[in-house]
Amino acid sequence: MFNDTLQDFDISGFQDDLVSWYKQNKRDLPWRENQDPYRVWVSEIMLQQTKVDTVIPYFYHFLEKFPTVYELAAADEQEVLKAWEGLGYYSRARNLQHAVREVVEQYDGEIPSTPEQLGSLKGVGPYTKGAILSIAFDQPEPAVDGNVMRVFSRVLKIEDDIAQARTKKQFEHYTRELISKEDPSSFNQAIMDLGATICTPKAPTCMLCPVNEYCRAFDAGIEEQLPVKSKAKKQKIVPYAALVIMNEAGQVAIEQRSEQGLLASLWQFPMIPLVEVGQDHMENWFRSQYGINITIGSKEGNVKHTFSHLKWNLDIYKAKTEHLTDGNNTLTFVNKEDLDKYPFPVSHQKIKNYL
DNA sequence: AATACGGGGCA
DNA sequence: TGCCCAGTATT
Incomplete structure (x- = not known):
């Protein structure tokens, strides 16, 4: 053989x-x-x-x-x-x-x-x-x-x-x-x-x-x-806006990711795909997706994170809402002290620093 | 056979 | 930056 x-x-x-x-x-x-x-x-x-x-x-x-x-x-x-x-x-x-x-x-x-x-x-x-x-x-x-x-x-x-x-x-x-x-x-x-x-x-x-x-x-x-190894191809850059949304009870909004795919079942701050959504339409898009109104402030910072096959470029925004829950119960509003009970990917652990 | 799937450390 | 690391599942 x-x-x-x-x-x-x-x-x-x-x-x-x-x-x-x-x-x-x-x-x-x-x-x-x-x-x-x-x-x-x-x-x-x-x-x-x-x-x-x-x-x-x-x-x-x-x-x-x-x-x-x-x-x-x-x-x-x-x-x-x-x-x-x-x-x-x-x-x-x-x-x-x-x-x-x-x-x-x-x-x-x-x-x-x-x-x-x-x-x-x-x-x-x-x-x-x-x-x-x-x-x-x-x-x-x-x-x-x-x-x-x-x-x-x-x-x-x-x-x-x-x-x-x-x-x-x-x-x-x-x-x-x-x-x-x-x-x-x-x-x-x-x-x-x-x-x-x-x-x-x-x-x-x-x-x-x-x-x-x-x-x-x-x-x-x-x-x-040695060894001979062919090169991996470069990662694509994917831009998002990541939102730290506080309600009037002082709680922050997080959500669980899909059971399949990237970072399956982990938790994250809500993200807006900037490839599909223009800077000026973020609040509208959010309302259409989550069914609640939010007010987005100015950009607070940026987090870059590299995976094996892609790169996230996350613009961090703080936002406010008057709601205690969202329209379809996608979001979970939690007290800051309870955030560490949920598994977060490293990229979103970095976002916790903006709280 | 190619691609998706994390994150950290090092030159 | 690019490469590497005690790889596997899916397509």
Whole structure:
């Protein structure tokens, strides 16, 4: 199926040097305290596209609030989102709770340990499946993430575009061949630690690398040129007016976002899409949408926020209304002190400063 | 095969 | 700014 890349590669020597290095140098991380599959699972979901240092405080708090699958399954979704607030990719939290509920109902609370059952859970893709199977259940399954592709693209001198799906398949194939069958958990985590601390995206410190003698890119002096990755396209800029609307009771208006799409089910200050609505028509548009009159003051400031695929440019306005509710009950008027009970995206947490 | 989906840190 | 990060689901 694949070429002869692994011909003449000293697999057992590579495994031994990598795993011994890991055992002496592994990072002390909270989810490495034990092999509890639930802890491993939660950590792997949080770590998707997210740095270790960012995850650590969330992990502690989340495990304290939801120590086992049972507490998480029983929790209110808003509570789970609140615990995820600021971490991003909020569908991870929703999918995790959905999957945990399935584990409680279908598997009597025991996290399944077969690739088929585990991989069928919401939010558990090829990487997370392999990570849980290897780390929690000691099974020799590949867990191919960005680290693995970077490390092996260098070690094996693979010059295919790692942004392509078929390239990832290649790495899964090679990792399956290379992974230690005696200690797959240490092997997979060793690659991650190596990628995070030595085989870094820029300026890898090859002189400190425990497996540099096996590294074909290092041998050829092209480690900085790998991996090859095609560029992402630029984000579109989307302008909005964000409104901090106070009523005469001193309450502020917020609303919950749709259950689907961007920042699903999170809360926000009402926003007017300035692509469709002219500056002079904001109050009219608001009345047509929400059924109440508001008086918009002058612009108070601006918040820019970059997502992976778009940029929000938010002009902040303060506004007043005489109403205590809106026409269709889309808005919720809350006391300032109660704002922190609701999960807000980071962009709208910044708007709280204008209160 | 491409796109949607967050947010932070770093050169 | 642009790139990267312990990716997955949807189209």
